[in-house]
Amino acid sequence: MLTAMGYNPLLLKRIMKKITDKNNAAELLQTLSGEFAVIKNPEYIHPAFELAPLAPKLTSPLESLTAAVMDMDGTTTTTEELCIHSLEFMIRKMSGKFTADEWIGLDHTLDYPNIIGNSTTKHVEYLISKYHGLFDQTEIKRAYLFAAVWTIIVGLDQKRKEEVIINLTNLNLAGLMKSPFFLELAASPAAVNDRENEIGEKLVKQYGSIFPELTRTDLVKLGIDIYYQRYHAILQRIKRGESRQISAELFNDPEKRLIQPMPGILFFLSLIKGWLGNEAVDLIPSLLKDYELKSGTPFTAQNIGTLQQRISRLSDHFVKDPAKVSIVTSSIFYEADIVMGEVFSVLSAQLRTLPLSEERKNAIAQKLEHYRNTYDAFITASDSTEIRLKPHRDLYSIALHQLNVPVKEFGNVIGFEDSESGTIAIRAAGIGRCIAVPFAQTKGHNFEAATMVSYGGVPEVVLTHNVFFTP
Ligand SMILES: [Mg+2]
The missing domain is CATH 3.40.50.1000 (HAD superfamily/HAD-like)
Structure with missing residues (x-):
């Protein structure tokens, strides 16, 4: 007897143990579906990919919609415009290439399918592996340090703050949060946005040499923090009712509704x-x-x-x-x-x-x-x-x-x-x-x-x- 999704209880009883070999696993898998998605995992995950059994496609008429x-x-x-803008901004920050002459920007045809609709990690991972040739070590550190400080002091999402603190700690940079400069910034959070260049400059001078050698996985984590800082800074402004102003700044069109x-x-x-x-x-x-x-x-x-x-x-x-x-x-x-x-x-x-x-x-x-x-x-x-x-x-x-x-x-x-x-x-x-x-x-x-x-x-x-x- 097969259930709606095709799984067979008798077969399951015969071969299912808590641990089974690959032949029985293949047989079990077949009972789940006739079609599978192959889902690739990020580099730091085991296994490298997973097979997801898909529900059969349905087109029959409905009698009710649950x-x-x-x-x-x-x-x-x-809101994709905002996400894409923030991803491109991340690459610009990590490379120091802020104009279209220095770097043309993301490729609509080749990049967009890889940076929309997936997890942020996957989007950033894709972009970093494609564009790391443009990166500059000092620019990366400057951009990251500002993003980290902004997230802890100005950011409003608790989970983000925790993740940023974990990253700082893993990079031996947790001491930064006790420095007089950090405490001074924390005392007047409203000023942090306007002092971006000065803050980045000061922090990279003081902490740039402490960074360990950055691996590809590190770059992805740093990129994620830089991306979220930009995105959340824009969201904070939207929440304050500054949508028109942002549209004018980013897209040269105050009438364009971002959301x-x-x-x-x-x-x-x-x-x-x-x-x-x-x-x-x-x-x-x-x-x-x-x-x-x-x-x-x-x-x-x-x-x-x-x-x-x-x-x-x-x-x-x-x-x-x-x-x-x-x-x-x-x-x-x-x-x-x-x-x-x-x-x-x-x-x-x-x-x-x-x-x-x-x-x-x-x-x-x-x-x-x-x-x-x-x-x-x-x-x-x-x-x-x-x-x-x-x-x-x-x-x-x-x-x-x-x-x-x-x-x-x-x-x-x-x-x-x-x-x-x-x-x-x-x-x-x-x-x-x-x-x-x-x-x-x-x-x-x-x-x-x-x-x-x-x-x-x-x-x-x-x-x-x-x-x-x-x-
Ligand atoms: Mg979507």
């Missing part, structure tokens, strides 16, 4: 939560606009009457039987909290422009007051550990567990991801309905793990696939 599990960056929001929801997110969340009732059909024009925004092509509607009927039926269904929903992100909680806070304030503003009754708008507005009113689970990298993030299944498995979805209902779950590693993580967690929703930065990814690739994103899933329900 849950939707959704990635954050690139799927629910557009905003992906097209169709407000409609999709409101629909599957059952908030739209009989007014869902009034939002079809805005959903069509969102489809066009996401896919770049206008939606060629079949009969508009048929479309209205389908949306109306879907909305009725979800009013009676709302789905659960979770964010599943490889970002740490500190980041996800700020990002989703910003996303929900934009969603609240979007809501006010929609052609819905005041009564309904007010009811939905209450739900949007805090993102936790909408999400039944909110899973971040802080729920796991850096070495078990996507493409490993852990974050999605934690989400399914927190959403209280039993394994027999995994077939009624939809997962959304914009990256290769995210789609693998969804299927490795046992979810066979895995929708890739690529956006500009992840178009070059390999999506063979996905059940369906939807360039029209969430609006396409509603408009052409009916959220997988029978029309």
